[in-house]
Amino acid sequence: MKGPDYGRAFGLMREAAGDTWHGYVRHPFVQALGDGSLPKAAFLHYLRQDYVFLTHFSRAWALAVVKSETHDEMLVAVGTVNALVVEEMKLHVGICEAVGIAQEELFATAERPENLAYTRFVLEAGYSGDLADLLAALAPCVLGYGEIGAWLSQVAASKTYRDWIDTYGGPDYQSTCKEVGALMDQALSRRIGADFKASPRWDRLCATFRTATELEQGFWQMGLTP
């Protein structure tokens, strides 16, 4: 299964994650978004949890600003915080508002354990490591949704969840993915050397990426059980 080109580090980590990656980007929840069979209640439940997710995930990207060592790294991290807080969350607020769920109510959504486990895992990777560790934990989220959005844009047979698909398959999100992929290549080269696989840190970075991918799968599964 080939995906979009978001850089060398991502391509290698994705390959190392094997079937786990496929289980995430082709999860039944994703398939149901594409064919329109996902129940509305499950979608809204997922969206409310995802709003909470994005709140904490934005904090993790803010930590990437803290862990940056160059101005260029800071620029991408700041841009991604902006893309999450200002752009991506608009989708959640807009869809929920249209069905009578106000933003304050969204913000007050009780966090499910699957959600909490994922974002706190990512934050911990950043607290205890450097930018390379943090990016390995952040990448499956940003780039996985880019891959899912690009795929669904091509194959989705239904228009029911078109807004969602257009957000992640659209040019703005795809350009964030390219920037984050380039940041990974540059940040890893700086910290572990350009021959990623030769670094004693590589296996651990891949393990972090894989765990975050498993947590993404768990998040989809949670979405199916309102």
Ligand SMILES: Cc1ncc(CN)c(N)n1
């Ligand atoms: C759980 C999850 N993973 C990824 C994304 C894409 N930023 C998201 N909105 N939610």
